[in-house]
Amino acid sequence: MRVVKPKKFLGQHFLKDQKIAQDIADTVDTCPELPVLEVGPGMGVLTQFLIKKDRQIKVVEVDYESVAYLQETYPSLKENIIEDDFLRMDLQHLFNGKPFVLTGNYPYNISSQIFFKMLDNKELIPCCTGMIQKEVAERIASGPGNKTYGILSVLIQAWYKVEYLFTVHENVFNPPPKVKSAVIRMIRNDTTNLGCNEVLFKQIVKTTFNQRRKTLRNSIKPILSKDNPLTEDPVFNKRPEQLSVQEFIDLTNQVEKALKMIDNRTDI
DSSP states (O other): OOOOOOOGGGTOOEEOOHHHHHHHHHGGGGSTTSOEEEEOOTTTTTHHHHTTSSSOEEEEEOOHHHHHHHHHHOGGGGGGEEESOGGGOOGGGTTTTOOOEEEEBOOGGGHHHHHHHHHHTTTTOSEEEEEEEHHHHHHHHOOTTSTTOOHHHHHHHTTEEEEEEEEEOGGGEESOOSSOEEEEEEEEOSOSOOSSOHHHHHHHHHHHHTTTTSOHHHHTTTTSOTTSGGGGSGGGGSOGGGOOHHHHHHHHHHHHHHHHHHHHHHHO
16 A cells, blocks of 8 residues: 655654654553553554554544555554544543543644643543654643743643653654654643632633733733732732642632632622
């Protein structure tokens, strides 16, 4: 069968280096007992190593040409090749409701969306590994006080321990991307409950980082009035990148308390 041509609109950059592919595939060994879902296998450069592992492997691919190539090249995997868009999939019944490892050479154009979906299904995905744009990997792994620290950093680190494993250069891809890539691993931490309103937590993180150059006193105005007495707290003199995950949790509890007081006054 002819080689699949990478499609720009799908963000496809096919990895050519077999050693790097093996190293990425081996990142799933951190959770050896769990089945594995590979996203965007393309021509199976990671798949060829994943299927050698003693565990159930499924792959999901939206590109029909890649699906046909995989079916012909890996006939033993045929029943576990899913032609679908990962972002639209219901993951609850993928492995009969059992947790699984998520991995892949993720398309650059949807990597953040993939990780938001991971967060929405965090009880099913105790381990996520794979290759993404280096800039995004640095953002996810970054700690407070850094320019790269942002929405993904806080939301993911609230639930996962993040490891930046290694950098991958442009020349090992077809076609070469314009940026470097990186391999990361995310393992669920011991947190089972943030201890705050999780919907409000996410709203506060997104709202404040969307105006990251402003102090919290100004950036949080869409949620809490600038003139609210709560904003006199010294924490509101800070910018969002200065707050740790725990400080965002504490802030969420403060804001929720203030919002309830406003609601109570309105009801009177």
